[in-house]
Amino acid sequence: TQGHVVTNYHVIAGRHGGVPKHKVKVKLQGMAEAMDAQVVGFEAEKDIAVLKLTTSSYSKHPKGVLLQHKLPNPMDVGTSNDLQVGQSVMAIGNPFGLDDTLTTGVVSALGRDVDGIGGRPIKGCIQTDAAINPGNSGGPLLDSRGRLIGVNTAILSPGGAVGGNIGIGFAIPVDTVRRVVNQIIRYGRVVRPTLGINVADDRLARSIESQLGGKRSLDGVLVVEVVPNSPAVVAGLEASQLRSDGSIVLGDLITDVDGEPVRQVEDLLSAIEEKLSGDVVKLRIWRGCDPRRTETVDVRLITREKLEATNSQKPNNQRMSMVKGAWE
Numbered sequence: 330t331q332g333h334v335v336t337n338y339h340v341i342a343g344r345h346g347g348v349p350k351h352k353v354k355v356k357l358q359g360m361a362e363a364m365d366a367q368v369v370g371f372e373a374e375k376d377i378a379v380l381k382l383t384t385s386s387y388s389k390h391p392k393g394v395l396l397q398h399k400l401p402n403p404m405d406v407g408t409s410n411d412l413q414v415g416q417s418v419m420a421i422g423n424p425f426g427l428d429d430t431l432t433t434g435v436v437s438a439l440g441r442d443v444d445g446i447g448g449r450p451i452k453g454c455i456q457t458d459a460a461i462n463p464g465n466s467g468g469p470l471l472d473s474r475g476r477l478i479g480v481n482t483a484i485l486s487p488g489g490a491v492g493g494n495i496g497i498g499f500a501i502p503v504d505t506v507r508r509v510v511n512q513i514i515r516y517g518r519v520v521r522p523t524l525g526i527n528v529a530d531d532r533l534a535r536s537i538e539s540q541l542g543g544k545r546s547l548d549g550v551l552v553v554e555v556v557p558n559s560p561a562v563v564a565g566l567e568a569s570q571l572r573s574d575g576s577i578v579l580g581d582l583i584t585d586v587d588g589e590p591v592r593q594v595e596d597l598l599s600a601i602e603e604k605l606s607g608d609v610v611k612l613r614i615w616r617g618c619d620p621r622r623t624e625t626v627d628v629r630l631i632t633r634e635k636l637e638a639t640n641s642q643k644p645n646n647q648r649m650s651m652v653k654g655a656w657e
Contacts, residue, residue, distance in 0.1 A: 332382035332400050335510055336467030337482055338371045339446060341378050355380060357401060358429055370513035373446050376482050377506060378467075379513045404469060407476030409455065409502035412436055417473045418457050420481055420498070422465030434459030443483050443499045452599050454499045455479045461498030470500040478503050508603070522606045522630035525559020526552050526566060528583075531593050537577065545618055549584040550597045558639045564628040567616070578617075585613035606632045 334355060341353055354363035364382055371378035382400060413436065420432050438456035445451045455470065461484050470479035479500030486495075512519045529537070529551040538547040555561045555568045569580035583591050586600040587610055604610060609629045616622035 333369070333510075333514060334366060334380040334382060335480060335506060336378050336380065337480065338373050338376045338378045339482075340467045341368060341371070341380075342373070342446075353380060355382060370517045370519075372509050372513065372519045374449050375451055375505060375509050375519075376445055376501065377480070377509045377513075379510055405474075405476045406507065407472055407474070407478045407503060409453075409478050409504045412439060412455065412472075412478060412502075414439060418455075418459055418478065419471045419473075419475075420457065420459040420461055420465060420468060420500075421471070422461070422468030422481060424460070424462035424464040426464060430465075432460035437497075441499060449598070450595065451482070451501060451505075452595070453502050453505065454482070455502055457498050457500065458496045459498065460496075465498075477506075480506050520606065520632050520634070521602055522604050522608065523559070523633045523636060524566075524601060524610075524612075524628055524630065525556040525561040525636055526568070527554035527556070528594055528597065529553050529569075537579075545579070546620075547582060547618060548592060549582040549615065550591055550594055551579070551618070552581045552583065556636065556640070559636055560628045560631055564612070564626045566612075566614070566626070566628075580617070582615040582618040583612055584615060584623075585611075587611050601630065604630055606630055606635070 351368055353366050353368060355366040356363040366380040366382050369379040369381045416436050418434055418436055420434070422430060424430050434457050436455060437458045439453075441454040441456045442450035442452050443454045455478070457470065459470070461481050465481045466483075468481045469477050470481055472478050479502050481498065481500045483499045484495070485497035485499075509519055534547045534551050537551070538545070541547075551569060552561075552566055553569050555566050567580045570578040572578065583597060585591055586597065589596075589600060591597050591600065601610070607629065609627050612626050612628055614624055614626060616624060
């Protein structure tokens with residue numbers, strides 16, 4: 330009702346990314362000419378962008394008469410957490426420039442990871458055999474009742490070639506879309522919460538595990554820095570330390586978030602970004618990476634911006650990183 334339009338980030342930025350334009354053209358069903366739309370914000374890692382149309386727009390009729398266009402009614406929004414493999418779906422888009430094309434199929438798989446522009450996978454995507462082709466990007470995936478359950482984003486292209494549908498397409502689940510879009514509309518960007526730690530990337534963790542000679546498994550995410558004045562400090566998380574002789578004193582290993590296993594950095598990032606600032610998460614940790622010293626701690630999340638602002642006002646010279654890792 331406020332003129333917001335959801336599409337893919339790569340639609341307004343190009344497949345290889347880049348800074349999107351502030352304004353784009355949007356053509357709605359039944360319109361002879363496109364309308365101007367403002368780019369409200371985007372989240373490249375989720376391949377989602379939000380545009381804003383005015384409540385009414387004018388375009389010129391071929392005979393020179395100005396016509397006023399009313400915005401269409403908003404689409405009914407469903408849920409994606411209760412989807413079932415085999416249920417019927419419909420995809421709408423403009424494949425190869427053919428406007429308002431509808432194709433049908435089924436949900437052929439759930440929980441797929443699709444490579445995102447930012448390098449991180451878009452987790453939990455819907456796989457469908459409904460025909461999705463170049464031009465379908467940013468279009469809706471609907472259930473049999475016409476409710477939005479996903480945003481079409483990609484197709485499987487063997488060998489990386491740009492081609493047509495081979496029966497394997499992917500859509501961003503609507504639960505993810507709703508969370509991201511609501512934040513973009515409210516803040517103009519996605520506001521991510523944080524624990525206030527840095528963690529070792531997976532390759533480094535495997536390297537450390539190898540150096541330990543199999544004496545200790547690092548089946549989780551290794552904390553390498555606890556940021557001053559952060560929720561992690563309050564919760565008592567302990568970082569790994571690098572001694573002057575080059576040896577490592579292992580810190581905490583995060584193995585679960587709210588009961589969900591964490592086996593790699595992406596698992597932790599995905600679990601935390603689903604939360605809101607102020608939410609309390611339960612972390613299961615191994616003190617010193619020792620499974621015999623298992624503890625559960627509660628951590629109240631805050632935004633990265635708030636943490637950075639706090640530390641800019643309270644300088645702390647003790648902040649040191651053992652290694653460069655992923656921020657969370």
